[in-house]
Amino acid sequence: MSSISKNNNNSSVIMEGKNLNKWYKGIHALKNVSFELGEKEVVGLVGDNGAGKSTLIKILSGAHRQDEGQIFFQGNEVSLSSPRDSMNLGIETIYQYTALVPQMSIARNIFIGREPVLFRLGPIAYIDYKKMGIEALEALRNVGFELRSPDTPIDELSGGERQGVTIARAMYFKTKVMILDEPTNHLSIKETNKVLGWVEDLKHQGITAIFITHNLHHVYPIADKLIVLSRGEKIADIKKEDTSIEELTNLIV
Amino acid sequence: MEKNKKFEISSSSNRYIQSSKLELILRGSYVNIGFLLLALLLITLFATWLYPNSFNFYTPGNLAVIFQHIPVIIIMSIGAGILMICGEFDLSIAGVYTLCSFITASALNEWGWHLSSSVVIGFIVALVIGLINGLVTTRLKIPSFIASLGMMFFLQGVVRWFSENPETGVPGSISLSPPQWFFNLMSGQLFGPFYAQTLWCIIFAIVAFLLLNLHTFGNHVFATGGDKEAAEKDGINTSKTKIIAFMLCSFCAAFAGLMSSTRVNLISPAQTLSGLELEAIAACVIGGVYLFGGRGTILGIFFGACLFGIVDNLLVIIRAPGEYMPVFVGTILIITVILNTNLGFAKNRKES
Numbered sequence: 001m002s003s004i005s006k007n008n009n010n011s012s013v014i015m016e017g018k019n020l021n022k023w024y025k026g027i028h029a030l031k032n033v034s035f036e037l038g039e040k041e042v043v044g045l046v047g048d049n050g051a052g053k054s055t056l057i058k059i060l061s062g063a064h065r066q067d068e069g070q071i072f073f074q075g076n077e078v079s080l081s082s083p084r085d086s087m088n089l090g091i092e093t094i095y096q097y098t099a100l101v102p103q104m105s106i107a108r109n110i111f112i113g114r115e116p117v118l119f120r121l122g123p124i125a126y127i128d129y130k131k132m133g134i135e136a137l138e139a140l141r142n143v144g145f146e147l148r149s150p151d152t153p154i155d156e157l158s159g160g161e162r163q164g165v166t167i168a169r170a171m172y173f174k175t176k177v178m179i180l181d182e183p184t185n186h187l188s189i190k191e192t193n194k195v196l197g198w199v200e201d202l203k204h205q206g207i208t209a210i211f212i213t214h215n216l217h218h219v220y221p222i223a224d225k226l227i228v229l230s231r232g233e234k235i236a237d238i239k240k241e242d243t244s245i246e247e248l249t250n251l252i253v
Numbered sequence: 254m255e256k257n258k259k260f261e262i263s264s265s266s267n268r269y270i271q272s273s274k275l276e277l278i279l280r281g282s283y284v285n286i287g288f289l290l291l292a293l294l295l296i297t298l299f300a301t302w303l304y305p306n307s308f309n310f311y312t313p314g315n316l317a318v319i320f321q322h323i324p325v326i327i328i329m330s331i332g333a334g335i336l337m338i339c340g341e342f343d344l345s346i347a348g349v350y351t352l353c354s355f356i357t358a359s360a361l362n363e364w365g366w367h368l369s370s371s372v373v374i375g376f377i378v379a380l381v382i383g384l385i386n387g388l389v390t391t392r393l394k395i396p397s398f399i400a401s402l403g404m405m406f407f408l409q410g411v412v413r414w415f416s417e418n419p420e421t422g423v424p425g426s427i428s429l430s431p432p433q434w435f436f437n438l439m440s441g442q443l444f445g446p447f448y449a450q451t452l453w454c455i456i457f458a459i460v461a462f463l464l465l466n467l468h469t470f471g472n473h474v475f476a477t478g479g480d481k482e483a484a485e486k487d488g489i490n491t492s493k494t495k496i497i498a499f500m501l502c503s504f505c506a507a508f509a510g511l512m513s514s515t516r517v518n519l520i521s522p523a524q525t526l527s528g529l530e531l532e533a534i535a536a537c538v539i540g541g542v543y544l545f546g547g548r549g550t551i552l553g554i555f556f557g558a559c560l561f562g563i564v565d566n567l568l569v570i571i572r573a574p575g576e577y578m579p580v581f582v583g584t585i586l587i588i589t590v591i592l593n594t595n596l597g598f599a600k601n602r603k604e605s
Binding site: 061063082083084087093095097099100101102103104108111112113114115117124125126127129 | 463467468469470472473475476479480482483484485486487488489490547548
């Protein structure tokens, strides 16, 4: 484990933030935060409530824009003004409350906003449902999720299964950086372990993951590097080998 | 495969059984209302058989009325329904319905415009009203109920101002009097009881069906209405989707208005007060469109609007006093909503 992470840390940087600042109506939510994400690295982003974790994530996923600072992706400066921009670069975000529409089927959810189109003629763009169903099943199978029907509505799935669908979706669209925003928060212990095990697998599939949580015990075992935020500032950025749960807990509190 | 162990939750259970086409069809919310409509038609057949002389439902004259009037409700309801699936309401339908015909008629007869430009200006006004409704709702974050309520009153005023006779100051009706070919296009008899309106409403229904079920826009409509936050996280421009839906709704209202005014050849400012918008919303709800968005079918809306129109017609046929209509409509509205929510959900729960 440690040998792998050392290699990863030496490898090239896939994403970088420099001096990011964000204000919300006078509140300085993010103060000069800089960070680097290596390829195939699992980074734990931890901090208490109000530490600025969500703000940072919203900036990276394109939901909000930073007021100051730059973001580099694969060496180039990028401007992320909508979730679509991030997705197009290969940055997928998995939220605590999944970004799935409960009334719609699994297949439709996987392809929301990126529907495979049978033919396009100006404003006419018809969806290829057959392809959508087959690819959806395939995407689910890739994360070891065996479903017979891609037509099942999301509201018939459990919380863990829903995370499975979002993860399958992220995989399908060739994600390079996966942001997991407290994905285990409302899950049972059994389902949490499934999601954690899966995040560990990401590394082998060549994906960088940022795992946001306030539960150190979830992230510590699977992380290569930990970034600690407190009141909008980065107070630690350390490799796992150089720290311990106790030390991190003291930092956060 | 170590990976495969992690999601064995579902593979071990037999919960996911591929539904057959028939099952999927029968699960739709339009089934209850379809049966209700069928029952109503059977009752009318039975009544015709019992009282062939006094029950005049299946007479050529009455069928002509049905096939010319119901399409107006259907086209309005399709627009309102797509918007409702998007999670928004439009209460300014009756205003658009009247104002656009008024503008077309004025342009044609008073301002001396060419027919094509008169019709186009009517539709442009409709689209602009839809755009304003959409912008106020999405950009200024005013609930569409309020935004379009304001628009409803605004349009009532505009229509009144438009229709005022400059000499007397009293609002009056105007006539459209289009050329014969235009009358044939909008309201001409095809064969038997079938009129151009019937064809138009079938065209609208088919286009709307394709739009909702095969087009990417339809997928975005369902996503926006189902869970706006999730749709936004997935990168859908929900504001754009809603604005387009508002404009479609206004367009449908204007088209229905033009169709109706071509047939009646009289546009009265009182139409703005006739509660057409509520009829369209009621027809959608009867047809199984979920009030908070995300669910609904064109077939259901079609059935709902037919049921609405037929009940309306039946009450006239049996010479029921005018006040019966709202009572019946209200009762049917509540009964079908109970049927749709309770029966529909019970079915889904059992499966899961």
